[in-house]
Amino acid sequence: MKPLWRLNKYLYKYKGLLLLGILFTVISNIFVIIPAQLVRLAIDYVVESAVIFKPLDLGGLGDIASENFLKFVLVFGVLILVMALLRGFFLFLIRQTIIIMSRRIEYDMKNEIFKKYQNLSLSFYRKNSTGDLMARITEDVSRVRMYLGPAIMYGLNLLILFPLVISYMIMVNPELTLYSLLPLPVLSISIYFVNNLINERSEKIQRSLSNLSTFTQEAFSGIRVLKAFVRENDSVRDFSDASEEYKVKSIRLTRVNALFFPLIMALVGISTIITVYIGGLQVINGDIGYGVIAEFILYVNMLTWPVTSLGWVTSIVQRAAASQTRINEFLDEENNIISTEDAKDEIHGTIEMKDLSFVYPDSGVKALDQVSFSIQSGQTLGIIGTTGSGKSTIANLLMRMYDPAKGQILIDGKPIESFDISHLRKNIGYVPQDVFLFSDTIGNNIAFGLDHTEKDIIEQAAKDADVYKNIVDFPKGFETMLGERGITLSGGQKQRVSIARAIAKEPKILILDDCLSAVDTKTENVILNALKKIMKNRTSVIISHRVSSAKLADQIIVLDDGKIIERGNHQSLMEQKGVYAELYEKQTQAGESVDSDL
Template sequence: MLGILFTIISNIFVIIPAQLVRIAIDYVVESFTFYRVIEGLELSASARSSFLQYILIFGVLILVMALLRGFFLFLIRQTIIIMSRLIEYDMKNEIFDHYQKLPLSFYRRNSTGDLMARITEDVSRVRMYLGPAIMYGLNLLILFPMVIGYMLSVNVELTIYSLLPLPILSISIYFVNNLINERSEKIQRSLSSLSTFVQEAFSGIRVLKAFVREEDSSNEFEKASVDYKDKSIRLTVVQALFYPVILALIGISTILTVYIGGIQVIEGTIGYGVIAEFILYVNMLTWPVTSLGWVTSIVQRAAASQTRINEFLDEKNDIQSTENLEVAIQGNVAFEDVSFVYPNSGIQALKHVSFTIDAGQSLAIIGTTGSGKSTIANLLMRMYDVSSGKITIDDRPIQQYDLASLRKQIGFVPQDVFLFSDSISNNIAFGMDTMELPQVEQAAKDADVYNNIIDFPNGFETKLGERGITLSGGQKQRVSIARAIAKEPSILLLDDCLSAVDTKTENAILSALKRIMQQRTSIIISHRVSSAKLADKIIVLDDGQIVEHGTHESLLDAKGVYAELFEKQTQQPETIED
């Protein structure tokens, strides 16, 4: 509302100077005629002084009007543009917050690039509509009636002729702007492909060099660069038309104004000042009319972007708590006839799986790749809900627990380790409400990574990621284990987290974890039989079904799948990684 008010006031200060210019020019013409009559007489000196004084007053008034208009233009931007920035801020926060509330299935369906595009590019396009488009649109709606109404009140014929080229200008700008937008988007896609290609080439530089494919890679890059160059040149050609079209049509308006106005001056129907006034009005209307095509294009793009944003905002998380229980978990876990089908792919990962773990017990889940081991971890943390059957924790259905409370009490070590670009201490303390360094150090010792960390120049404050140190696969997994332990969870869930460490390190970690595992329910998921040695109970999965269960000794005696896996893995040397 303030933006509208300031726009009206600023446009008043646009129109008044044009009127002052008309009055000043007519005054100069009339005064000059009078001055020539009395030139050489005693009155001429005082007349000249009065004449110059009035001209100075007109100049000061026009300057004051310009300054006032500038001040209100500043206020317009301080209201409308800042408003659009605040809405952009709110939208980005809302979308990001909504993203984090959506289930894992949502992220499996949508690419990271698409998620990023909607929270950055699409939100920016909506902001352009809420800011510049509304500002220039308002200016057009307010200025046009004011200026044209006044022009018609002064001279109808001159108004019609001077405004004739403006509709052609607006339509031309609309089409040229659409071409610019279309070609700009093609350039963006080409640049995105180019960036992706470069990123992959540099990330996989070791493989490129090993297979001597540098020349082929350079040729492919050159092709992508040529495509980007050609599209950029095509855009430049269109942009080169933009200003000549505007200047040509403004020039035609000016010529028509001067020509028709000149005829009327000769006929004595108007004064010289009216021509100057109308030229100023034409120039006032030029940018609003030019912006009409640009604003229309922004509105169309914003509408498309808002539709894309709404697609994700309308997504619902079907994983909800029924009772929002926030209670301490003891750790009694039971799967009762659980089956699960992944919603996107339709793959049945689990078939009628049943097992129980008492509080403080440890369970190992052994199976080959694709047997459904990680699915059990996802279901236990309610990343997904079961297709059929029931999961209970402490004899309560898992759906009754508050999601955040449930997940806070589960220490999860994922198969694919992810560490943030932050200090090692902050990574380990990631799940803790407040960081306690002694607790962080103890977790690092339990995960057998403490000695590695203190060997780094900055110890626990060593930065990880691109600008910091890069850990080996085994070190990453041990830091990830320390992160899970540090939050002192009721349930410890290790999802094939020892796959990147050698046998010696694995034994060291398992030995260190033995004390931790005695105090809480622990689930060790692995395809390696050696990881199951510390578990009280073992189940063997194959194609989503439990084919064997028991203790390490009883399963070896049964000489079934577990015994066969044990024999194969103990006969083959372990792969040792740095």
């Protein structure tokens, strides 16, 4: 239960609903016990009335006596019906309090977890899969809700009803109470084991269904590849195998489920037989009346579900504790990317890196080694290098997605750690290499970094990114809805929309992380020329494996295996006839070769 203690703050928050639920549970159980007593009185009354009816009938008073007897029986029937209706009404109120409480706590928990996700560092997401993150905010929270709702509701019902019923039964007949309740502990233990089997097999089915869903999603997402390689039949066969596994596990679960109600009915039947047998012997001996047997049979049936639910509730609590443990693991995660001063000074854009070294904490890969450079406000820095040379790592460090192991980053002469993180990132326009667009309109995607959507700013950003003409050619223009991850657009269009999104917020620092890789040389030149006037007033960092993207920069550094091997401007680097010059010549020749082939 220890992992579930963290939920006490929610129970305290909604203590009003919980206390009302407890009150309604007590009242509803009172209306359960009273009908059983009324049945006993009614049966005893009928039996006694039958004894005196014959003498009255012989004396000519049979019709009057019969009418009076029926009136009293009708009164008992109406009272029992009223009790049942009142119990039903208070059961409704129990669900309107405790179950609603659990739904509100579920809402609060999901919001708390999602907010925690948003505030964790990028390294957290590198360590944990998306599926696991989704499972904890959906599956695990749902299991915890079962503890907060049904488990508490049925647990309270058991704790309240059991003492009430047992005390009434002992008051009426202690010996008959002992015999009639003998099978109930066996019932509870049996249900506990059956529930464990059901839960175990349910989890296997859940994993099998998850695998089936993942397989189906990949098949649909990669349908072009499947068709291109003519693997449709293989895909159908693999799906059939996965479906067969799911079917077998589902049938195994159905077989266990089939034990549930027969087991309950068998043990309740045994309890009823014992009650009738022992009660019958006591009736013969004159110790009790006929009505007591009927009353005890009703009590046994009243206790059947609470005792049955004991095993079920125990199982729910176990699963909820396991799920809450998983949730607590994420809630206890600490974000080490914090601001030391929460400074919100105006950012002008001067950047300086001093002897920067960085090792990715999750993989141990050394990405940067003693890197130093500086850029004045309004200048442009080009970073050239092959894949894995550490180019994107510099972008991540400037965005404070990570903090360096050694060295220092200064923004306008102040340590980057001193700035408020949100303030820093609002002043940086970032265009990632792996473009991500949301399933929203093109206009809203471009305006994603803006506090207020302004049509003029969006359109100008689209023009600067050379994507305006493409957008207005769509039937709905800027209101065109994009598919998942922007699948509606081509690769080049997605990258240009991403550039427009970055420059729409008018950042002080603009970082282009190899964002022109999906466009041809001609389009690249058009975008760069359009960006020239934008980059004049802000510090820009152009990261690329193409020399053509960075040749207009005021300063260029060439990275190799995390180290700076060359630095200068385009002219000076060409004169050095080193790695940069060699790379430029190769890419220029390759471009000319492609043009001649076309």
